[in-house]
Structure formats: structure tokens, C-alpha cells
Amino acid sequence: MDKNTYTGFFMILVILVGFSFWMNHTNKEELAKQHKQHTIDSLNRIDSLKQAKLAVKVAPGEKPVIDSAVLKSPFGAATMGSEQLVTLENADLRVKLSTRGGKVYSVELKNYKTFDKKPLILFDGSSNHFGLNLNAAGKSINTDKLYFTPSAPSLTVNGKDSSSLTMRLSYSPTQYIDYIYSLKGEGNKLELSIKPTGLDDVVASTNSVNLQWTATLRKQEKDMKLERQYSTVYFKNSDNDVDYLSVGKDDNKTINDKKLQWFSFKQHFFSNVLISKAGMSNANLSVAINPNDTANVKSMTASVTLNKDNSGAVPMEFYFGPNRFKTLQAQGYDLEKQVDLGWGPLKYINRFATLPVFNVLSSFNWNYGLIILALTVILKLVLSPLTYKSYLSMAKMRVLKPEMDEIKAKVGEDNPTLLQQEYMKLYKKAGVNPLGGCLPMLLQMPIVIAFFRFFPSLFELRGQSFLWMHDLSTYDSVIKFGTSLPFLGDHISLMCLLMTISTLIYTYFNNQISGATGQMKYIGYVTPIIFLGALNGYPAGLNYYYFLANMFTFLQQFLIRQMVDDKKIHAQIQENKKKPEDATKKKKSGFQARMEEMMRQQQQAQQAKGKK
Numbered sequence: 001m002d003k004n005t006y007t008g009f010f011m012i013l014v015i016l017v018g019f020s021f022w023m024n025h026t027n028k029e030e031l032a033k034q035h036k037q038h039t040i041d042s043l044n045r046i047d048s049l050k051q052a053k054l055a056v057k058v059a060p061g062e063k064p065v066i067d068s069a070v071l072k073s074p075f076g077a078a079t080m081g082s083e084q085l086v087t088l089e090n091a092d093l094r095v096k097l098s099t100r101g102g103k104v105y106s107v108e109l110k111n112y113k114t115f116d117k118k119p120l121i122l123f124d125g126s127s128n129h130f131g132l133n134l135n136a137a138g139k140s141i142n143t144d145k146l147y148f149t150p151s152a153p154s155l156t157v158n159g160k161d162s163s164s165l166t167m168r169l170s171y172s173p174t175q176y177i178d179y180i181y182s183l184k185g186e187g188n189k190l191e192l193s194i195k196p197t198g199l200d201d202v203v204a205s206t207n208s209v210n211l212q213w214t215a216t217l218r219k220q221e222k223d224m225k226l227e228r229q230y231s232t233v234y235f236k237n238s239d240n241d242v243d244y245l246s247v248g249k250d251d252n253k254t255i256n257d258k259k260l261q262w263f264s265f266k267q268h269f270f271s272n273v274l275i276s277k278a279g280m281s282n283a284n285l286s287v288a289i290n291p292n293d294t295a296n297v298k299s300m301t302a303s304v305t306l307n308k309d310n311s312g313a314v315p316m317e318f319y320f321g322p323n324r325f326k327t328l329q330a331q332g333y334d335l336e337k338q339v340d341l342g343w344g345p346l347k348y349i350n351r352f353a354t355l356p357v358f359n360v361l362s363s364f365n366w367n368y369g370l371i372i373l374a375l376t377v378i379l380k381l382v383l384s385p386l387t388y389k390s391y392l393s394m395a396k397m398r399v400l401k402p403e404m405d406e407i408k409a410k411v412g413e414d415n416p417t418l419l420q421q422e423y424m425k426l427y428k429k430a431g432v433n434p435l436g437g438c439l440p441m442l443l444q445m446p447i448v449i450a451f452f453r454f455f456p457s458l459f460e461l462r463g464q465s466f467l468w469m470h471d472l473s474t475y476d477s478v479i480k481f482g483t484s485l486p487f488l489g490d491h492i493s494l495m496c497l498l499m500t501i502s503t504l505i506y507t508y509f510n511n512q513i514s515g516a517t518g519q520m521k522y523i524g525y526v527t528p529i530i531f532l533g534a535l536n537g538y539p540a541g542l543n544y545y546y547f548l549a550n551m552f553t554f555l556q557q558f559l560i561r562q563m564v565d566d567k568k569i570h571a572q573i574q575e576n577k578k579k580p581e582d583a584t585k586k587k588k589s590g591f592q593a594r595m596e597e598m599m600r601q602q603q604q605a606q607q608a609k610g611k612k
Contacts, residue, residue: 074136081147102148102167103130127216188321194314230268242337252286273319278307324459342453349450369466455542472541495543502550503528
């Protein structure tokens with residue numbers, strides 16, 4: 001910029017100010033506010049041109065000329081400027097708003113930290129895009145690239161403890177789009193109302209606007225793999241169904257047949273939710289993973305059509321906060337359905353049984369390690385009748401084993417169908433159900449699997465320590481390899497190792513009780529090894545529960561063994577064998593009848609095959 005350029009700018013300013021005074025003389029009351037705003041907009045344009053050096057053409061000895069193509073294009077002056085950040089803050093959130101796009105630039109949750117004790121920022125910077133797609137004067141533009149003018153923040157809204165800020169995108173002094181942000185004194189919701197004014201002749205007039213929001217979510221937890229496993233886009237449609245995109249791969253979904261009430265860029269323990277009070281349609285949602293990115297979890301995008309209310313505004317609100325079930329439930333809109341409590345019956349077990357008990361225990365303000373201990377004790381007490389029946393059935397089978405060995409020696413192993421028939425006869429005479437030990441265990445399996453989904457989704461465990469475990473929501477590595485190994489990963493979790501050892505010991509004693517032999521004796525030792533690899537990267541809280549469950553099972557079996565006498569069981573079996581055939585028939589189960597029929601058919605088939 002040389003002397004002539006600055007002189008030109010000064011002359012433009014003088015002309016504009018003079019024009020303002022002349023118009024003020026003709027109609028003081030009507031045009032005073034408009035001229036003031038016009039002067040401010042002009043100064044902003046000059047400042048933008050001076051910084052960008054884009055729209056000014058200067059020839060030697062000539063006055064500067066503003067490129068008319070820039071100023072005549074839709075929102076032309078707003079295409080140039082410098083980015084400024086304005087902060088809205090309450091007890092829970094620190095929200096930075098950018099004049100570039102008028103958008104939420106970053107969100108910090110003040111009451112939480114990342115796993116390495118740094119400020120917890122959900123997203124920020126150039127990886128976040130939020131803009132309206134507009135068709136103005138025959139051209140397609142996105143407000144994310146335009147510069148807004150912020151108002152001074154207001155500390156009260158309607159007499160309430162709130163703060164408010166308006167970001168204005170000006171087309172002219174009387175034509176503009178306002179983004180009105182409002183943040184209450186506490187809480188995790190940020191309200192946003194988009195209000196177009198005087199743009200009916202400029203922007204294609206409809207009852208809705210198209211919004212595109214893209215955010216790259218930053219890593220917050222220790223284990224990137226587990227965090228990605230629980231992060232994706234969630235949404236709720238007009239049928240009150242909450243659904244989500246794939247968690248394990250890139251995915252996208254177009255929804256044209258139903259309106260959405262909200263969508264969420266959900267991470268493992270935190271969510272970024274956009275709620276439309278007037279509804280939204282024509283949604284296109286996507287999630288993408290970059291496996292080589294070690295700083296960001298996933299990139300998520302939503303393109304939706306937002307409906308206007310009766311006043312012509314687009315009312316919305318954001319939820320930026322934790323995925324704590326009761327916190328999400330308090331927000332309304334079924335946001336708590338983002339917490340993954342499992343599928344089918346597992347979800348109902350966790351939702352209506354496990355979670356209420358956990359919340360009651362949490363109300364005592366105990367350490368969460370003690371809460372998991374109490375939860376395990378309660379569960380074992382509830383399931384103790386099934387455990388007793390399972391043990392008693394295995395004891396009966398153990399007592400019958402010598403007689404089964406005699407039958408096996410007489411029949412031989414080369415005729416398995418006949419051998420099973422003889423076994424079934426023995427079971428029937430003795431009044432023993434061979435599946436009596438399996439059925440109680442099978443009934444317990446849904447609860448065991450339900451806990452597998454419950455603990456990894458439990459926000460309350462995040463950052464909570466117990467014994468040597470610094471964070472119950474992630475693994476407790478006792479050995480780090482420095483590189484990723486097949487099956488184990490890059491570490492060994494101490495609690496997972498203890499859980500595996502306890503399961504191996506449990507398997508050994510269980511084989512002693514049941515009298516298992518052959519392959520069945522060794523299959524039980526393979527499963528814990530598989531669990532070591534599968535659960536090594538899972539939360540220490542989950543492995544701690546499984547470890548406690550094994551310990552209490554040992555205790556239960558010890559107590560039951562004191563109450564169950566093998567001699568009495570043997571005497572009872574002998575009494576059953578002496579009973580008339582009719583008495584034993586009444587005890588035959590439907591399963592036993594089907595097994596006997598199947599074996600008879602197999603034996604007939606083998607006999608027919610032998611005759612041929």
C-alpha cells in the first residue's frame with residue numbers, strides 16, 4: 001500500500017461520511033440507525049480489503065478502484081476479513097465462537113480432563129465446519145466461509161442468569177442473517193436460533209434451510225481402539241426410534257422418508273448433539289475413520305434440512321457433555337439411548353435391573369471398586385439358587401460315573417448310539433437329568449454377557465481409581481511391549497491376567513466336581529486363554545467384576561459342598577432305581593423323551609445299514 005492507496009481510502013471514507021450526513025439531513029429520524037450501520041459496514045469492508053489486498057486495483061498515478069465483482073457477488077464483503085474468537089462461558093462449558101462462519105469454533109468441558117489430564121476439548125479449529133448452504137442471486141454459497149460481525153455479549157437473557165451473543169452475516173444494512181447464541185449459567189446446552197431478515201428477494205425463499213456440519217473428534221481416552229469402538233453418529237427419527245451408523249467401519253446413511261429430531265456426533269464418553277425444535281428432514285449422515293490418525297477418533301458429517309418455525313426462525317440447541325445415563329436422560333429427547341447397554345434382552349437386563357442397583361449403590365458415595373464388589377455380591381446372592389441346583393446336578397453325575405463306566409465297558413465305544421441309550425436308561429432309573437447342571441448355567445449367561453456391555457459403557461467409572469488401577473474405565477497395563485503383538489496387543493492388563501488365572505483355577509475345581517474326562521476336561525482350559533486375548537484391552541472394571549465373580553463362585557461351591565453329602569446322594573439314587581417303572585416315567589422330561597426317540601431312530605438306521 002503506497003501513499004496514493006491510503007489517500008484513496010481516505011477519500012472513500014470522506015465521501016461515505018458526507019453521504020451519510022446528507023441523507024441524515026433529508027430524513028433524520030428514519031435513516032439515522034441505517035446510516036450508522038452502513039458507515040460501520042463500509043469501514044469493515046475497507047479494513048478487509050486493506051488486509052486481504054485482493055479487491056483493490058491500483059495503477060501508477062491512479063486512484064484505487066474496488067473490484068466490483070467482489071462487492072456485487074452475494075455477501076461479497078463478507079468473503080474477506082480476519083477471524084476473531086468470542087467466548088461464551090458458564091459453570092460447565094467454555095464455548096468459543098468464530099467470526100468466520102459464525103460457528104462454534106471449539107467446546108471445552110470445564111469439569112473434565114482427558115486421560116492424560118489435559119483440558120477436554122471436544123473439537124476445535126479447521127477440522128470443524130458448520131454452515132448454511134444458500135442459493136443467492138443464482139449462486140451457491142456456504143456461510144462457513146463467510147465472515148460474521150459479533151455483537152457485544154449480553155450477560156442476562158430475559159432476566160435469567162444467561163449469556164447471549166449474536167453473530168450477524170450482513171448482505172446490506174437491512175438484509176442479514178443472525179446466529180443468536182444463548183448459554184445458561186450452568187448446564188451443557190447451548191441454544192442457537194438462526195434468523196434471516198429481509199432476504200426473501202436475495203436467497204431462495206423456502207420454509208427451511210440446509211445445514212452442513214462436519215467435526216473431527218479428538219482423542220480423549222487412553223485406548224484409541226476401544227474409544228473408536230464406541231464412537232459413531234446416532235440419530236432419532238419421527239417414530240421415536242434411535243439408531244446409529246456402523247462403529248467399526250466407514251458408513252453413511254440417507255434418510256428421506258422420515259424426519260429427525262436430533263443427531264449426535266457421539267464419542268465413547270462424550271457427545272455433540274444437535275437438536276432441532278422444528279424438526280429436520282433430508283438427512284445425510286456419515287462417519288469415517290483414518291486408522292493412521294493417532295490424535296483424532298473419527299470424522300463425522302451431517303447434512304440436514306432444518307425447518308423454520310412460525311416466526312421464520314430456525315430454533316436449535318446443542319448438547320455438549322458426558323454420556324452419563326442419568327445426565328442424558330435429564331436432557332430429554334431420549335438422548336440416554338446413546339449409551340450402549342447391549343442388544344435384545346441384554347439391554348433390558350442392564351436398563352431395568354443392573355443400572356438401578358448400581359445407581360442405588362452409587363448414592364452411598366463409596367469408591368467405585370467397592371460398588372462393583374457390592375454389585376457382585378448382590379448378583380451372586382440372587383443367582384445362588386441356580387448355582388446350588390447346578391452343583392447338585394453335577395454331584396449326581398459324579399456319583400453315577402462308576403456305573404456309567406461299567407456300561408461303557410460292556411457296550412463299548414464303537415456303538416455310540418447304543419451307549420447313549422443305556423446312559424439314558426440309567427438317568428431315568430436314577431431320576432437324574434443330565435442337563436441339570438447346564439441349564440442353570442445357561443440361565444446365568446445373559447447376565448454375564450449383559451455385564452460385558454454394561455461396564456465399558458459406564459461413564460461413572462471414567463477416571464475412578466481402585467487399588468493399583470488408576471482408571472477403571474480402561475485397561476491397567478502391568479507390562480508394555482512397545483509394539484503391538486498378535487492376540488495380546490501392546491500390553492498385558494494385570495486385572496485381566498488375574499481374571500484368567502482365577503478362571504483356570506475355577507475350571508480345574510469344576511472338573512473335579514463334575515467328573516469331566518477326555519476332551520471335555522481340556523476344553524474348559526482353552527476358553528480362559530481366549531478371554532485373555534479378548535478382554536486384555538477392555539476396562540479394568542469389567543475384568544475386576546469377572547475376577548470377583550470367580551472368587552465368590554469358589555466361596556459358594558465351598559459352602560454348598562459342606563451341605564451336599566455324596567453318600568446321601570448315592571443312597572437317594574439307589575432308592576430311585578428301586579422305584580417302579582411308572583414312578584420313573586413321571587419324571588421323564590420332554591427332552592429325555594426326544595433324546596430316546598432320536599437314539600432309537602439312529603439305532604434302527606444303523607441296523608438297516610448293517611443288513612445291507
